[in-house]
Amino acid sequence: MNVPILLWVLSSRGADMVRGTRNIADGREPQAVSTSQRILLVEGSRFFANQVKKQIEAATGTQIVVAPTLAAAGKAIEAERGRGGFALALFDIILPDAAETEVVDLCREKGLPSVVFTGFYSDELRERLTSSRTVIDYIIKDNPASLTMLRQAVTRIWRNRTTKALAVDDSATARRYLVDLMKLYQFQTLEAANGKQALDILHQHPDIKLVVTDYRMPVMDGIDMVKQMRATHPKDRLAVIGIATGGGSSLSAQFIKIGANDFITKPFLREEFFCRINQNMEII
Structure with missing residues (x-):
């Protein structure tokens, strides 16, 4: 119509x-x-x-x-x-x-x-x-x-053209997709293959404003990573969005309770991804 x-x-x-x-x-x-x-x-x-x-x-x-x-x-x-x-x-x-x-x-x-x-x-x-x-x-x-x-x-x-964003995922393909989406939205993009690498990058770049992270990763998963990030970067300084395949509402609640700003279940629409980023970046 x-x-x-x-x-x-x-x-x-x-x-x-x-x-x-x-x-x-x-x-x-x-x-x-x-x-x-x-x-x-x-x-x-x-x-x-x-x-x-x-x-x-x-x-x-x-x-x-x-x-x-x-x-x-x-x-x-x-x-x-x-x-x-x-x-x-x-x-x-x-x-x-x-x-x-x-x-x-x-x-x-x-x-x-x-x-x-x-x-x-x-x-x-x-x-x-x-x-x-x-x-x-x-x-x-x-x-x-x-x-x-x-x-x-x-x-x-x-x-966004002067804002740093970090994509965290152990899958190179999935990480590349996140990076490409962030680039589309004009962010200066960085990437990490696990939570430990992400913490190291955040230490090197404390002005990062957005982190989009997977849950299941070797070395350090997304939950433990967010806990440590929140020790130095509160929600009004750093927006963190968790993503995962499956897990349902319980995983979403777990991410948000330990400090994530939001959570998206895979697979997701690009339209939803950008809407969530927009809403969460408004408070930064």
Whole structure:
């Protein structure tokens, strides 16, 4: 069923163009981010573009470059390469010179993290967007507060660019997946293969703000790790999210009682993962 509402979708650039990931326990800092990158806004309505430009510039302190069409957006992206490329794109999915999702394809092709907005929404469109490896989140704009929600979402992503996050899992495949999700959300990412390595990394990087950890791991499991982390990092300084396959409510309760902020059961939707991170990072 088609619903006439406005959708904002946040997506992120390919893995080769996002925040770097530090190798396990090697002591190096994650790759630094550029503080001079600008944001691209693609919007045919001058009035709406001015409203978005004003709010996002005030929230992020960065310059917004406005393009009214898909063609103008393509030219702006190419021209911006000399400055290191745009950090983020905000654009209307319906443009005078573009078919539906064509602008999404352009930004995905260019590896550009994006916020998409449209006056047309359907379950099919949502499925297409959220199944894309570059989509972070979406915001439905159906009331006057939606622009505020957009500003908050972009501000959160902008803040993540200078925020360290740690993925902890003994499975290299599972850990890689967590790291990729954190990169999509623009975090500076670090990783560890067990609780002991995670504690060592936290000691080296006491400014880490987010830890996502598995439960069952050799050397030290997630429960014991969280207990020790809480001795030096309270909940308002470090958000810890436990994850595990199975275990049910009892494991979730155990994680939270010993100090975790939240718990997610595998397998989980990326949409749920980002929502949980967003909610827990709000208190940090």
